[in-house]
């Protein structure tokens with residue numbers, strides 16, 4: 001995606017970060033007195049979701065940088081914390097929820113790094129174990145070539161005994177991470193899918209081979225790794241394709257270095273359907289048989305989801321029997337029928353993941369249960 005317009009919030013126009021980004025992105029620059037100007041401009045065209053991918057708004061995060069992942073009602077959540085570094089994405093997956101989540105979506109990058117650092121220091125001194133990631137409202141690594149925020153974060157998390165950072169990506173922009181003294185406090189994670197799904201649904205992302213190659217390079221440099229098969233997309237023969245991805249993965253990746261693998265299937269809010277049909281007319285993913293889940297999102301029928309997950313879980317278990325496998329947004333019945341236990345039988349999903357992070361990232365396992373969870377909700381919100 002080519003950035004054609006660079007909108008700059010006057011509050012950050014003199015920041016060195018803004019100067020660095022502006023020097024690297026050759027685009028028309030507009031200092032906007034009011035952020036609504038950006039939104040009005042994006043909304044004025046026929047295809048705001050695409051226009052938002054060609055415009056970058058550099059601004060301050062005026063709210064908290066760290067937020068508890070809202071998860072979704074009625075399904076098991078993992079108690080993750082989102083580090084809110086920016087919004088939207090330069091890649092263009094047909095199923096991307098961000099197309100419908102922001103109104104309108106526009107590439108946004110927060111450059112008040114000092115305030116983010118202060119909030120993270122408060123978090124680090126607050127006791128419990130935190131799993132924190134930047135890949136919820138954007139891809140964690142898309143801005144690395146113009147603003148190496150992820151590299152700064154790796155340094156900031158390095159050596160902490162109660163926090164891990166997860167960088168989640170579909171890129172191969174890991175070059176800047178390779179030489180860092182990360183001390184295994186950063187988990188580099190890739191979303192994986194079948195080659196057909198990547199080709200047909202994940203426009204502008206790195207190929208499967210390139211993602212695995214980048215993961216192998218990070219492994220060589222000592223980074224613990226994570227993988228996310230989410231969203232799994234059903235099509236005839238997909239089970240064999242997912243098993244092939246797993247075989248490819250473990251030809252290069254040591255299962256003992258994998259902190260976790262998540263599984264989730266394609267789901268969508270109904271208003272995303274119109275956007276997918278309009279923006280991705282060659283995609284047929286919304287035309288399967290879906291039911292409305294308890295959280296209002298459309299999902300594959302449960303027996304189909306279970307069949308998909310079983311095929312993937314079996315392929316993973318064959319090659320990596322000890323890897324921590326979990327579901328993103330599934331219920332106890334799915335857990336039981338695919339993995340043979342429910343999270344509550346193992347102390348709850350947050351504890352399962354904390355324990356795996358502690359094992360692989362060298363954190364202090366006593367920090368897991370020693371403190372009450374989630375005081376992040378009481379962190380001071382910086383003044384707007």
Ligand code: SF4
Nearest residue numbers: 089091092093096170
């Ligand atoms: S890589 Fe992730 S954030 Fe980017 S378009 Fe695809 S789903 Fe959305």
